[in-house]
Amino acid sequence: MKTRTFYLVIGILVGMLISSTFALANNPIKLIVNGQSIQCDVPPQEINGRVMVPARFLAEALGASVSWDAASNSIVVTSNTMSNPSNTSSTTQSQFSLLKDLQPVVKINGEIYNYNSDIWWFDNSNNYYSGIGAIASLISIGYKDYKIEPSNNPFIKGNLTANGGNYVKFEQKYLSINDTYYEGCFYNKDKSLSYPISTKPGEEKGATIYQGRTMVPLKTVFYTLNMEYTTEIDNQNKLFIINFN
Incomplete structure (x- = not known):
């Protein structure tokens, strides 16, 4: 099974994940979610003036999962009820x-x-x-x-x-x-x-x-x-x- 690395534009993610906070810095660009530094196998990159982030690492840090649907050629993000990876008390x-x-x-x-x-x-x-x-x-x-x-x-x-x-x-x-x-x-x-x-x-x-x-x-x-x-x-x-x- 091939492993795919997916990227989402930060602007889209901010709109989707309201409770998340991001801190970006140059050389290298860091990904920080709710105060926690997230280590990615492929670091965030600036491409054509936009900062791109591997979707899997961000989604999983937020308690969600990412999969590839080949039939529909789609990235599928499945969100759990836990919106904060360091705050799981919202799980009923x-x-x-x-x-x-x-x-x-x-x-x-x-x-x-x-x-x-x-x-x-x-x-x-x-x-x-x-x-x-x-x-x-x-x-x-x-x-x-x-x-x-x-x-x-x-x-x-x-x-x-x-x-x-x-x-x-x-x-x-x-x-x-x-x-x-x-x-x-x-x-x-x-x-x-x-x-x-x-x-x-x-x-x-x-x-x-x-x-x-x-x-x-x-x-x-x-x-x-x-x-x-x-x-x-x-x-x-x-x-x-x-x-x-």
Whole structure:
């Protein structure tokens, strides 16, 4: 399957994505969405007096998806209800479904490993969510910062112990004697990029509180930290696979 890079004119995007803010600078031109620097494989370019931006990176940073419809020769942007990639609190609870009967695993170089997983949920647009610890572990695995222990299961290559604490920092704060909330960030390896989270009522960003749990969107975190992964469902073996190949 060919990978296509699509461009949209900034003026059109500003009209379509009202809640987004953009900052552009020369040499090179940077793309900043809601205060977060977005890393593109093809940077924004000035062509014939207009600044052109790869649509996929912008759309995915805003929680949308981009696909190519060859039949109609069209770029299709599908928007989720989350208008701000660092503020997912607008996702309603009715949109979440539990990822049932599937064991979360990671695949590295074609081999399956267990890891420190958690409950996974997905929304109406098949975006996956899990807890802070599980996301931090996956960031660590993405940077190959883990130890491998042997597995008794002949179909599992090993058990990964990830150093997720190296890529996350959170602080518990108090609203009253009994009411608390959390603020913090996920970091990339050199801490040049961060994904902020706050669960303070009325000021939530970066996560959604669902059934008393802090749910973090995997895709938005990884794109913010400029990390790559894919997901797949293996129904035959009942696996939810996060692929770092």
